[in-house]
Amino acid sequence: MILESKVNSRKKKINNRRKSRELVMKSVYRGLVNQIDIIQIKKDIQEDPDFIRADQNLYEEILSGVFKNLKSLKKEIESYIDRSYDELSPIELSIMYFSLYELKYSVSVPYKVVINEAVEIAKTFGGADGYKYINGILNQAAKLNRTSEFKKN
16 A cells, blocks of 8 residues: 555656646747746746646746756757757747756756656647657757766666
């Protein structure tokens, strides 16, 4: 019974973190498409029904980090892509932004987890094969930003 409780608790935590990342994706998307400031985005996202199920600290950490580092993240994304930045889907760009942020600044999260979460969110929200493109971009980013961890695997 105790083991089952621990497993359920872990699944709940993973789901809460996934919800947080989904909300970050939605928030970054709003910022990219509508050019709304982060304060308004944070207010508006609280009305999303998933907000109460999310890890709100993780949401705040990632979203604030993305907006704080937006220019440098954009520059790094542009170094990996094989087409014009403006040709990319805003949904897929949003996923790349928050995932790249995690690869660079949330080193306690294994890079494989970051990439897997991004791919799963892209499968849900992105275009038909967008998740494949995101996977390729994030693998390049992991190779550069998580060199020692990448080499171990």
